[in-house]
Amino acid sequence: MSIVFLESKDNAKIKHLRGLIEQSSYRKKQGQTVLEGTHLGLAWVEQKRRINSIFTTEKYLEHPDICDILDEYDGSVFVIAESLYRDLSTLGTTLPFLAIVDLPSSSQALQFDLDTLILENVQDPGNVGTLLRSAAAAGIQQVVCTKGSASLWSPRVLRAGMGAHFSIKTFENIQLEDILERFEIPVYVTSSHRSTSLYDQDLKQPSVWVLGNEGQGVSEYALAHAKAVSIPQPGGQESLNVAIAGSVCFFEMVRQRI
Incomplete structure (x- = not known):
């Protein structure tokens, strides 16, 4: 040295x-x-x-x-x-x-039967890093970012992820239309405008979570090709921050599996 x-x-x-x-x-x-x-x-x-x-x-x-x-x-x-x-x-x-x-080389292929987090146009580096951190803690094995999302390996996202990147497979600049219908497991999206509660779902099997843009939410394509669930909010807030909403979903999955 x-x-x-x-x-x-x-x-x-x-x-x-x-x-x-x-x-x-x-x-x-x-x-x-x-x-x-x-x-x-x-x-x-x-x-x-x-x-x-x-x-x-x-x-x-x-x-x-x-x-x-x-x-x-x-x-x-x-x-x-x-x-x-x-x-x-x-x-x-x-x-x-x-x-x-x-930058790590993405030599591994995306697998369509594993717990997966898909970030669709999630732009805030803090939200992206926090979601990776929660996903890794919950045992989710792979994270996919679509085009328009914050760069997974930017210094700010790395900082917010606190090392989560190093124990999870990551894929970037993916088109949602190229992968979503290929999954062999249930696919969920979060939407505050849907009445189906997260807590009514059976999450004991591997699942895919699609989380959308901070302002617009998930796309119409995602809504059409996944099951939309909401997180009950008795306090009456309009919506949750995407990183908070995702973390709630991941750990409801963990709770059911434990």
């Missing part, structure tokens, strides 16, 4: 890092993304995955959490000024740690 001090924001390494943080098209072109925070870094190396490069500040170079990651790392550690780190960071208050990693 080597330690390299970088001072200029115009350094090629810094420009590359900034491009990966800020631009989805650049991440796709380079086949890389950025993990921010030692929680993600530790989760990544615990999966025996390779880190390409690490960025931190001199003050925290010997912090125990960073040292735990460095114990599993043999590349270069780039040390930058506190002010430059704050300029790059999307978190602001976390322990200074940025790691460039390769």
Whole structure:
């Protein structure tokens, strides 16, 4: 392991890092993304995955959490000024740690008999990351994002997912029409305008959950090719946040199976 001090924001390494943080098209072109925070870094190396490069500040170079990651790392550690780190960071208050990693290759095929979460045009990175985290905790094995959804491997979605990405199969830029009718198991969509209660469903067998856009909900196509269920809300709110609604569905499934 080597330690390299970088001072200029115009350094090629810094420009590359900034491009990966800020631009989805650049991440796709380079086949890389950025993990921010030692929680993600530790989760990544615990999966025996390779880190390409690490960025931190001199003050925290010997912090125990960073040292735990460095114990599993043999590349270069780039040390930058506190002010430059704050300029790059999307978190602001976390322990200074940025790691460039390769995007996982999607060599595995989507399976049509497994518990699956499909995100249809869900655009908020926080919602997408939270849904991945809840899905992984509930034992859902694969997550599909349609075109128009937030990029699964963006730094903000990774941050909200808190490592869920590393234990679940992910598929992006999928057309719903290409896959929905191929599933061999029940397919559910959530809709606050339907009277069929979530709690009346038998969820003991593998299931597919389709969750839609934060404002418009699921598409007409999804409604036509799935069973729409609602979550009872005796408090009278118009609708639930999509991440909350999805989590309620996943853990009702877990409750029934336990």
